[in-house]
Amino acid sequence: MTSPGAGPAPSPGHSDAAVTTRRTSLLASLALLAMTASWGSTFFLIRDLLERVPTLDFLAVRFLVAAAAMLLVAPRAVARLSPESRRHAVVLGGVYGVAQVLQTAGLAHTPASVSGFITGMYVVMTPLLAAVLLRTRIGGLTWVAVAIAAGGLAVLTLDGVSMGYGEAITLMSAVLYALHIVGLGAWSDPRQALGMSIVQITVIAVLCSIATIPDGVVLPSTGADWASVVYMALVAGAAAMLAQTWAQAHLPPTRSAIIMSMEPVFAATFAVWLGGEPTTLRMVGGGLMVLTAMLLVELAPRRKVQGQGVSRDSMACCAPPCGHLAALSSRVTP
Secondary structure, X not given: OOOOOOOOOOOHHHHHHHHHHHXXXXXXXXXXXXXXXHHHXXXXXXXXXXXXXXHHHHHHHHHHXXXXXXXXXXXXXXXXXXXXXXXXXXXXXXXXXXXXXXXXHHHOOOOHHHHHHHHOOHHHHXXXXXXXXXXXXXXXXXXXXXXXXXXXXXXXXXXOOOOOHHHHHHHHHHHHHHHHHHHHHHHOOHHHHHHHHXXXXXXXXXXXXXXXXXXXXXXXXXXXXXXXXXXXXXXXXXXXXXXXXXXXXXXOHHHHHHHHOOHHHXXXXXXXXXXXXXXXXXXXXXXHHHHHHHHHHHHOOOOOOOOOOOOHHHHHHHOOOHHHHHHHHHXXXX
């Protein structure tokens, strides 16, 4: 018997929908975590490969292989995209591609540890951009998680930093990575995730290939090197982009960024497990901080999912004019 002051009991349909939403959200989080693990698994492979293949050449070949494989597997997925989704995917691929080139150019002038920390600052910039561009209200607990994740990244990667040319363009790449996360969260459609992933990967491949034109492309020369490239193209490239595009259709940008900040933790784990590197106190401490941040946003009760239900038209202000993207890429000198 219902008490006089009690509200109406939730209908069975409403309860089932809530359970389905929670399950989908959990599956999306796990997909992002798996994608982040695949990224982390590539670090020791990339470090070895880059002793023989220049960085931009590796990126161009990796994304060209990924784009070719996706087009071969699903040739009609792009044609089924709506014109709006196709435009959005081109912009998102352009943002990500320019970020890749800027990060790579910055590595030529910045220690790898500093570059890793500055790039990881997308975890801080994502909620800032979401608040400004999407007018998303970021809760206090989320900001705590962002601060913990940033601190963990510092412990994991940072030995000292000063701001110069290399650090500045690396910071620009971090802003673009954050913009990609925010844009993907607002624009991605789970029904068109495959087509949008193919377009993004193709645009990234084109931009990275353009960046190699001045010096030409150096290809991997051994079977082992090609095996590494194919793994990074198909698993940590094509499959990872598909997982991110689908998952971010179900998760708010800030939550996605905090999950993705686990990348250096996975990188350290694989480096110890498969790369033979020693375990250090900094590695354990920084990893635990990032893990704590992820658990904070995953296990905290959510009365309202941040960034969901945002009109796709509200992201119009996020799309950089094509001329601005072209200007950015033309200034990159590998």
